[in-house]
Structures are given as C-alpha cells and as structure tokens.
Amino acid sequence: MRRLLLSFVTLLLVTVLIFFMARISGDPTTLLIDDYASAQTLEDLRVSLGLDKSYPEQYWTFIKNALRGDFGESIVQKKAVGTLVLERLVATFQLGLAAFFLSLVVGVPLGVLSAVKRGSMMDQVAKIIALIGQSAPPFWIGIMLMFFFAVKLGWVPPSGRQQASSIILPAVTLGWFFVAANLRLVRSAMLDVLDSEYIKLARAKGVSSTMVVWKHAFRNALIPPLTFAGITLGSLITGSLVAETVFAWPGLGQLAFLAVRDSDYPLLQGVVITFAVFYLASTFLVDILYAYCDPRIRYT
Amino acid sequence: MSQESIVLTLPPKNLGAKGVLRRLKRAPLLPLFLLSLVVFAGILAPWVSPNDPRKGDLRARMSPPAWLEGGTMQHFLGTDHLGRDVFSRVIHGARISLIVAAVTLGVGGTIGVVLGLLAGWYGSWVDEALMRLVDIALAVPLVLVALVMVVSVGQTFPDFLGGQTGLIVVVLASWIWVRFARIVRGEVLQLKTKDYVALAKVAGASTPRILAFHIFPGVINTLIVVSTLQVGWVILVESTLSFLGAGVPPPTPAWGSMVADGRDFLAGAWWISTMPGVAILLTVISLNLFGDWLRDSLDPRLRQLAST
Numbered sequence: 001m002r003r004l005l006l007s008f009v010t011l012l013l014v015t016v017l018i019f020f021m022a023r024i025s026g027d028p029t030t031l032l033i034d035d036y037a038s039a040q041t042l043e044d045l046r047v048s049l050g051l052d053k054s055y056p057e058q059y060w061t062f063i064k065n066a067l068r069g070d071f072g073e074s075i076v077q078k079k080a081v082g083t084l085v086l087e088r089l090v091a092t093f094q095l096g097l098a099a100f101f102l103s104l105v106v107g108v109p110l111g112v113l114s115a116v117k118r119g120s121m122m123d124q125v126a127k128i129i130a131l132i133g134q135s136a137p138p139f140w141i142g143i144m145l146m147f148f149f150a151v152k153l154g155w156v157p158p159s160g161r162q163q164a165s166s167i168i169l170p171a172v173t174l175g176w177f178f179v180a181a182n183l184r185l186v187r188s189a190m191l192d193v194l195d196s197e198y199i200k201l202a203r204a205k206g207v208s209s210t211m212v213v214w215k216h217a218f219r220n221a222l223i224p225p226l227t228f229a230g231i232t233l234g235s236l237i238t239g240s241l242v243a244e245t246v247f248a249w250p251g252l253g254q255l256a257f258l259a260v261r262d263s264d265y266p267l268l269q270g271v272v273i274t275f276a277v278f279y280l281a282s283t284f285l286v287d288i289l290y291a292y293c294d295p296r297i298r299y300t
Numbered sequence: 301m302s303q304e305s306i307v308l309t310l311p312p313k314n315l316g317a318k319g320v321l322r323r324l325k326r327a328p329l330l331p332l333f334l335l336s337l338v339v340f341a342g343i344l345a346p347w348v349s350p351n352d353p354r355k356g357d358l359r360a361r362m363s364p365p366a367w368l369e370g371g372t373m374q375h376f377l378g379t380d381h382l383g384r385d386v387f388s389r390v391i392h393g394a395r396i397s398l399i400v401a402a403v404t405l406g407v408g409g410t411i412g413v414v415l416g417l418l419a420g421w422y423g424s425w426v427d428e429a430l431m432r433l434v435d436i437a438l439a440v441p442l443v444l445v446a447l448v449m450v451v452s453v454g455q456t457f458p459d460f461l462g463g464q465t466g467l468i469v470v471v472l473a474s475w476i477w478v479r480f481a482r483i484v485r486g487e488v489l490q491l492k493t494k495d496y497v498a499l500a501k502v503a504g505a506s507t508p509r510i511l512a513f514h515i516f517p518g519v520i521n522t523l524i525v526v527s528t529l530q531v532g533w534v535i536l537v538e539s540t541l542s543f544l545g546a547g548v549p550p551p552t553p554a555w556g557s558m559v560a561d562g563r564d565f566l567a568g569a570w571w572i573s574t575m576p577g578v579a580i581l582l583t584v585i586s587l588n589l590f591g592d593w594l595r596d597s598l599d600p601r602l603r604q605l606a607s608t
Binding site: 006009010013018021084099131132135137138139144145147151174180192227234237238241242245246256257259263264265268269272273275276300 | 301349354435441442443444445447448449451452453532538539540544545546556559560561562567568570573574577581582584585588589
C-alpha cells in the first residue's frame, strides 16, 4: 500500500514539475501570435487558452485533460499529442520486449555459467561483454553496429521499421546494457550462493551438479537482478531514446528526440508523462514480483 | 586493584606517502596511463592540439586518418564533414567532459556529503526526510528530466561554458548528490558509535567539530572510491545528452555531439563518429577499472554497494 502511495506521489511530482516548467518557459501566446497583434487579440487568446485563471486552476485543468489522454496539440506536427503517442507506442513496446528477451536469454545463462566455470574462457568472454556494456556509450555501440552490419556487410537494413530484420540492430543496442547488467548481477549472486552452507549440504548429499546449480542455486541468484530492476527500467527509457534515435525506429524515444530538436513542448510533455506512467507501473509490478519471490520481504 | 585493560577503537589511519607508493606498484598501469593522458589533454587542450577545433578547412573535408591512403600527418585522425581536425576536437572534447564531471561532482558531492553527515548524525526525522528524497530522486529517469529542462528553460538559463551546459551540470548535480548522501549516511551510522567519537563528545567538542574532524576523515576513502566510479557515469550521461542534442551545444566540441555529427557520413567517413566514441569508451573503461582497483585497496567493503 505504501509502495503504491510512493509511486503515486512520484507521478504527481512529475506532473507538477512538467506543468511548472511549461509555465516558466514563457508565455505560449507569444509563440502562437505575431508581433503586430493588438492587445485585445492577445487577451482573447489568453482567455481561450485558459491562461487568465490562477495556477492551481490551470494545473487542475491540465490534470483533467491528461487523464482523458488529451495533452494538447503538437506545435510542429499539428496533430493531437495523444494520437502521436498512441501511434508509436507499439513500436517502443516491441523494441523494449526484444531487448528484455535478449537480456534474459543471453545475460542470465551467461552469468550462471561464468560463475560456475569461474576463470574459464566463458568467464573471460562474459567479463568483456559486461565491461563494454558498462563503459561504452550506447549511441556509439549502435552506430558501430550500423556501420559493420548494415553499411559494410549489408546483412540488415540500417534504419527504419519496414522489414522484420530491422529490429535486430536496435534491439542489440538497447539490450547490450541489460545483458551486461543481468550478467554481472547473476554472476556475483551465483558466486555468493554457491559458497553457502545449503549448497554444500546438497552437494554432500550427493545431489547431481546440474540439479545443484539450476534448482538450488539459480532460484536464489535471481533475487539481485530483481532488486535492481527498478534502476534497470529507468535505463531502458534512456536506452530506447538513444536506440530509436540512432536507427530511426519510429517509437516514443524518437518522438521525444524530435520534440527536443523542434522545442515542441506539448509533445515532449505527452511523451514524458507516458514514459513516467509506464516506468512507475512497471517498477510497482517488479516490487510485487520481488516480494513474491522472496517471502522475507513484505511491503506494509 | 586488579589491572584491567581497556580496548578503545582508534580512528582509521590514512596510508601516508609510503603506503600509497607501495599500493601504486600494483595499480592497473594501462588505465592509469590512459587516464593521465585524458587529464593532460583536457588541461592543456589549447596548447597541445595541433589545429583549431572550431575552424574547418572546407578543401580538406572528410580527409582520412594518417594511416589510410590520402591521410596526412597534419590531420592525424582525419577531418570531419566541415574539414575540422578530428584529433584536435577529441582533445578539446576531453576538456569539456572533464570540466562538466568536475563541477558536477564538486557541487553534487558536497551537497550529498553534508546532507549524508547530517542525516546519519541526527537520525530521526532528518534522516527520514532525506531518505524519502532519495527514493524519489532514484525513481525519476534522469535523462527525461534533463530533456524537459533543456527544452523549457535551456534558452533562458545563465550561460556557463556555452549555452545550456550549466543547466546540464545543475541537473546532473541535483541527481548525483543522492548517491553520495546514501553512502555517507550509512558510514556515519557506523562511525558515530565508535569510542573516539564518544571521547570527543566527552571532551566537549562541538557537533560541527566532531563531524568535520572526527567523522568526516573516516569517510574520505569511501568518497574517493565513489567519486572515481561516478566520473565515468557523468561522462556517459553528458555525452548521451550531447548526442541527443540536449547537452553541450555546438560549436563547442563535445564527444557526444561529435559522434552525432558523423552519423550521416558513416559510409564515406567512418572516423568522424568512431574516434570520439573510442575516446569515451577508453576513458570510461579506465575509470571503471581504476575505480575497482581503488575500491579493492582502499575500501573492500564497498564491493557490494558499488555494483549498483
């Protein structure tokens, strides 16, 4: 319950911040009207936009409209922000899921194997993947992948979303960081768990090595990745901004980039609130999952 | 009267010059060497760069690095689409990255340390309030906030280091203090139960004096480690923002925006994007490896914390 409250407070703070930033960024009427308009026209516009009301009243209207999915109209693209966001939601979901899938299928098993076979070739490879994921700027990884696999080798299209294979490069770019993060977390958790008394007991009882690793140890080693899932999810948003911008993937991240480039505030506002809602909802779900996996944790 | 021995915990000793030297022998040499190169290049940028990083020679645009056919020693790493020298721009990029990182960590670190000391020392509601702030700050995706700030107040923000760079520093600092505050608070909770702190209290030392002279020295090692590991993080975020066009604005040469510049010329001039990216990669890898070594030699307990 308290967890739900915290998510809610954070969301409220995000909307207040966005509303406040919009107001101090200047009077929108000066953008909508030319310099020669009379004082009366200006005043009429202010009334029709609701700018003559007090700030709390304006904020309330903003929240009411936002709840109805109405974020106003994009300044540059001349379309309702809500429609623009909806159009692009699917593309971002696809990309996010692909990257998440990659981090599970590559990151987790690699983490387990490198912990079990410590010091082996596998462990060295895993270490290099993790170090690059931690240290390389994702936008640069994306551009290098594009250079080698699209421009030089021509195996996949360099950008866009016309073909099914278009998703490979952006998904790898976005997924690399998560593969690295999961790999490191699972590896260090596995090392801890494998060293514990109950694993020694299981081994002493004669349980097979495969069973010890995958049944006894593995389940406990999944807790740290879940703990950091909140932080990882935040990076997913940043990552999608970068990956979508590099590969012209028509999702929310690219929309945010376009909004920044064109100083299109209403559009940016819509995208940021959408991101914030998804982010808070998913961290909330992760926390519930976490308590379910580790009964020692309780949210009161 | 029988003899009793009283065991007091004493403040941790700092290593001293000799100890530092002994430790340095086992330091990761390659990362250390690369880092000194970056710092050297950053500080002396105007004097060591062979060409003007902002002035292009359009007749020499997109000329390849020296080791490729058609490359010249004058433009060692080639030139970009405007004929500007990539090598000089990479050197000046180091300067801007270092300045942003130094100011961010200076401001954010100081705020974080002071709040962490206070929260750890006073406990109760001060601590509670701080921890809630930390929760909220950690729950906000930083890059989104930075984008919103740049679009809304970027134009009107006081000019510092060119355009909205100052704003980026403020956003980064207002986020990074959290990491310092959390770790310092944790340390203070342990340190304040030590005997030497109690003795200082008995001797009549004032609270500011205890915090400054008895508690703070105990967290210095931790601070050095955390700062080193955070520098890499700040450089990554700054370059990401610059890449997205919301960081250090052109024509100031920043690594992130240089990578963005070269995007459209990959087929003909791959070096424009590649070189600054290599600079970021090598700098951040070196910082992480150096930070890991510092942590293991100064403060092994941090191993768990630093994985966040």
